[in-house]
Amino acid sequence: MEALTVKLTAAIYLLAAASNFYFVFRKDAVSRLPALALLAGFLLHTGALTARFLNEGFGAVALMGEALLFKSWLMVGLYLLIQLKYRVTVLGGIVAPLAFLMCLAAYAFGRADGAIPPGLESVWLPVHVTLAFLGNAVFALAFGVSLIYVLQERHLKHKKMTALMKRFPSLESLDRLNYLLLVWGFPLMTLGIVTGSLWAGIHWGNYWSWEPRQISSGIAWLFYGGILHGRITAGLRGKKAALLTMVGFCVVLGYFLLGDTMFPSRHGGRFQ
Amino acid sequence: MQKEIVIVGLNHRSAPIEVRESVAIEHAYLCVALTRLQNYPSIEESVIVSTCNRVEVVVSATESHGAFNDISAFLAEQKSQRNPASLDEHVYSYQGADAVRHLFRVAASLDSMVVGEPQILGQLKAHYDAAHQAGSVGTILHRLFHRSFSVAKRVRSETGIGSGAVSVSSVAVDLAKRIFDRFDDKTVMLIGAGKMGDLMARHLQSQGVRSLMVTNRTFERAVELAERIHGSPIRFEDFPQYLKMADLVIGCAGAPDILVDAHQVEKVLRERKQKAMFFIDIGDRRNFDAKINDLDNVYLYNIDDLKSVAEENLQGRSNEASKAEAIVQDEVASFIRWIGSLEQAPTITALRQRFDDIRRREIEKSLGGSLKDLSEPQRAALEDMTSAMINKMLHGPISQLKNNHGSDDEATLYVAALKRLFDLEGK
Numbered sequence: 001m002e003a004l005t006v007k008l009t010a011a012i013y014l015l016a017a018a019s020n021f022y023f024v025f026r027k028d029a030v031s032r033l034p035a036l037a038l039l040a041g042f043l044l045h046t047g048a049l050t051a052r053f054l055n056e057g058f059g060a061v062a063l064m065g066e067a068l069l070f071k072s073w074l075m076v077g078l079y080l081l082i083q084l085k086y087r088v089t090v091l092g093g094i095v096a097p098l099a100f101l102m103c104l105a106a107y108a109f110g111r112a113d114g115a116i117p118p119g120l121e122s123v124w125l126p127v128h129v130t131l132a133f134l135g136n137a138v139f140a141l142a143f144g145v146s147l148i149y150v151l152q153e154r155h156l157k158h159k160k161m162t163a164l165m166k167r168f169p170s171l172e173s174l175d176r177l178n179y180l181l182l183v184w185g186f187p188l189m190t191l192g193i194v195t196g197s198l199w200a201g202i203h204w205g206n207y208w209s210w211e212p213r214q215i216s217s218g219i220a221w222l223f224y225g226g227i228l229h230g231r232i233t234a235g236l237r238g239k240k241a242a243l244l245t246m247v248g249f250c251v252v253l254g255y256f257l258l259g260d261t262m263f264p265s266r267h268g269g270r271f272q
Numbered sequence: 273m274q275k276e277i278v279i280v281g282l283n284h285r286s287a288p289i290e291v292r293e294s295v296a297i298e299h300a301y302l303c304v305a306l307t308r309l310q311n312y313p314s315i316e317e318s319v320i321v322s323t324c325n326r327v328e329v330v331v332s333a334t335e336s337h338g339a340f341n342d343i344s345a346f347l348a349e350q351k352s353q354r355n356p357a358s359l360d361e362h363v364y365s366y367q368g369a370d371a372v373r374h375l376f377r378v379a380a381s382l383d384s385m386v387v388g389e390p391q392i393l394g395q396l397k398a399h400y401d402a403a404h405q406a407g408s409v410g411t412i413l414h415r416l417f418h419r420s421f422s423v424a425k426r427v428r429s430e431t432g433i434g435s436g437a438v439s440v441s442s443v444a445v446d447l448a449k450r451i452f453d454r455f456d457d458k459t460v461m462l463i464g465a466g467k468m469g470d471l472m473a474r475h476l477q478s479q480g481v482r483s484l485m486v487t488n489r490t491f492e493r494a495v496e497l498a499e500r501i502h503g504s505p506i507r508f509e510d511f512p513q514y515l516k517m518a519d520l521v522i523g524c525a526g527a528p529d530i531l532v533d534a535h536q537v538e539k540v541l542r543e544r545k546q547k548a549m550f551f552i553d554i555g556d557r558r559n560f561d562a563k564i565n566d567l568d569n570v571y572l573y574n575i576d577d578l579k580s581v582a583e584e585n586l587q588g589r590s591n592e593a594s595k596a597e598a599i600v601q602d603e604v605a606s607f608i609r610w611i612g613s614l615e616q617a618p619t620i621t622a623l624r625q626r627f628d629d630i631r632r633r634e635i636e637k638s639l640g641g642s643l644k645d646l647s648e649p650q651r652a653a654l655e656d657m658t659s660a661m662i663n664k665m666l667h668g669p670i671s672q673l674k675n676n677h678g679s680d681d682e683a684t685l686y687v688a689a690l691k692r693l694f695d696l697e698g699k
Binding site: 152155156157159161165166168169170171172173176234235236237238239240 | 435436443446447449450451452453454542544545546547548565568569571573577580581584585
C-alpha cells in the first residue's frame with residue numbers, strides 16, 4: 001500500500017515535471033497545472049511519508065529509501081512555500097523532476113532491514129536529521145535558482161532573446177532569492193552539524209570522530225560559509241555566486257549518493 | 273431588405289502617404305463627414321476610420337453597388353479640395369463576408385504595418401465612438417464593431433502576435449526587465465542628448481525609473497534635456513565619477529571615440545560591489561568599449577544587437593499570424609450567420625402572419641355562411657383545429673429555416689424564396 005502510494009507520488013511528480021516543461025516552452029499559454037500537480041504530489045507524498053514513519057518509527061529515516069522520501073518531501077514543501085511568496089514557477093521545472101527521481105529511487109530501494117540500534121533512539125535523531133535534511137533541501141533549491149540564473153545570464157550575454165527567457169525571473173530577483181536561501185540554509189546546516197555532533201558526543205562518547213560524513217559535511221559547511229562571507233563582505237554576487245552555490249550542492253549531493261558506498265561509516269544504516 | 277456591409281478604403285500598402293493624407297479626416301471633423309456620408313441614398317449606417325496608416329469607410333447599405341459608388345463619390349469629394357488626381361488606383365473595396373474579414377483583420381492588427389501593434393484597436397474604438405455620437409451607427413455596425421473588438425482581444429490572448437518587443441527602445445526595456453526586477457530604485461545615466469536617448473529615457477521612466485542623470489559635451493544642452501525629462505544635468509568632464517551610481521547607462525553621443533572603456537567599468541564595479549549594470553549603446557557611433565560585455569554582472573547591447581532582437585521578434589509575430597487568421601475566419605463565419613438570422617426572424621413572423629390571416633378570413637366567411645349554426649364549443653373546436661393545421665403545415669419549413677446549418681448562402685436563398693413564394697415583401 002505504501003509502496004503503491006510512493007509510486008503514485010512519483011507518477012504525479014513526473015506529470016508536474018512534464019507539464020512544467022510544456023508550459024515553459026509554450027509562448028502563448030500560462031497554466032496552473034504544473035503548480036497544482038506539484039501540490040497534489042506533495043499531499044500524497046505527505047500521506048506516504050506519514051504512513052511509513054507510523055509503521056516503522058522515525059528511525060527508519062536512516063535508510064536510503066526513507067531518507068530520500070523525507071528529503072524530497074522537505075524540498076517540495078519548501079518550494080511550495082517559496083512559490084507562494086516569490087512566484088518562481090520555473091523553479092518547479094527543476095524541483096518536480098528532482099522530486100520524481102528521488103521518489104522513484106525511494107521506491108526502488110524499497111524497504112530494507114537495518115533500522116537504527118535501540119541505543120541510538122533518542123530525541124536527537126529527529127532533531128539532527130530534520131535540521132540536516134532541511135539544510136540540504138534549502139541548498140537543493142538554491143542549486144535550482146542558481147541554475148536558472150546561469151541560463152538566464154548566458155542568454156543575456158550571448159544576446160539571444162528566446163521565449164524561455166521571458167519565463168525566467170530577472171537576474172536581480174534570482175540573485176536575491178539565491179542569497180536568501182543561503183542565509184536560511186547555512187544556519188540550518190550548522191545546526192544539523194552541531195546537533196549531530198552533540199548526539200555523537202552523548203552516545204558514542206566523542207563529538208567529532210573524523211568519519212567521512214562528518215568530514216564531507218565540514219567541507220560543504222566551510223564552502224557555503226565562504227560563499228556567504230563573500231556575499232556579505234566582498235560583493236560576491238551574480239554568476240560567480242551562482243556557480244559556487246551549484247558546486248556546493250554537488251559536494252553535498254555527491255556524498256549523499258556515493259559517500260556511504262565508497263567510505264562505509266557509522267552513518268547511513270551502519271551504526272555499530 | 274437584405275443589408276450589405278461594404279468597406280471602401282486605402283491603407284499603407286495601397287496608397288502612398290501623400291494620397292492617404294489627402295483623404296484623411298481629422299477627428300474633429302468626423303461628425304461633419306459622417307453626416308455628409310449619411311446623406312447618400314444607399315447608406316444606412318456608417319463609421320469612418322482615419323489613422324495615419326489608413327482611411328476606411330465602413331457602411332451598412334441597402335444595396336452594395338450603389339454603396340460603392342456613393343462612398344467613392346464621398347471620398348472623391350473629400351479629396352478634390354486638395355489633390356485633383358484620381359483615387360481609383362489606390363482604393364480597395366470589400367463587401368459581405370470579405371468586408372467583415374477585412375475589418376476583423378484590421379482590428380486584430382493583422383493588416384498593420386507592424387503586425388501585432390496594439391494601437392489600432394484603440395483607434396478603431398475611438399472612431400467607432402465618434403460615429404456612435406454622430407448617430408450614424410445602427411444595429412449592424414454596432415454588432416460588427418463590437419465583434420471586431422472581441423476578435424482582437426481573442427487574437428491577442430490566444431496567439432503570440434503581440435509578444436516580443438519590435439522597436440529598439442522597447443527591446444532595450446524588455447532586456448532591462450530580464451536584468452532588473454524593479455526600476456523605482458534604479459538610476460539611469462544618459463550620455464549625449466541624441467533623440468534616441470531621449471526616447472529611451474522616457475520609456476524607462478514609464479517603467480518606474482525616478483533617478484536620471486544627463487550629461488552632454490555642451491552643458492547647456494544637458495541642462496535643457498534634463499529639464500525636459502526631469503533629470504539632473506551633469507558636466508561632461510564629471511560623468512565618470514558619477515558612473516558608479518548608474519544601474520543603466522545609455523550612450524547616444526555623436527562622438528566618434530569610446531567614452532567608457534572596460535577598465536573604467538571594472539573599477540566602477542568594484543566600487544558598486546559588483547551590482548549589475550546595463551549599458552545601452554544607441555548612438556550613431558559606438559560610445560562604449562565592446563569588451564565591457566565580457567565583464568561579470570555587466571551587459572552591453574549596441575544598436576545592432578537591439579535591432580536584430582527586434583527583427584527576430586517581428587519574425588516570431590508573423591509566424592503567429594496564421595493562427596490569428598484562423599481565429600478571424602472562425603469569427604467571420606459566425607458573424608455572417610448572425611446577419612442571416614437577422615433576416616430569418618422577420619421572415620418567419622411574416623410567414624406565420626400570412627397563413628393566420630388566410631385562416632381567419634376563411635373561418636369568418638364560413639361562420640357567416642354555411643356554419644352559422646355552430647354552438648360556442650363547436651366554434652372553439654373549429655378554431656383549435658384550424659390553428660393546429662397551420663402549425664403542423666408550417667412546422668417543417670420553419671424548423672428547417674431555423675436550424676439551417678448548411679452554408680450561409682443557402683440560408684439567404686431560403687429566405688429569399690419564401691419571400692417570393694408567399695409574397696411577404698413589404699408586409
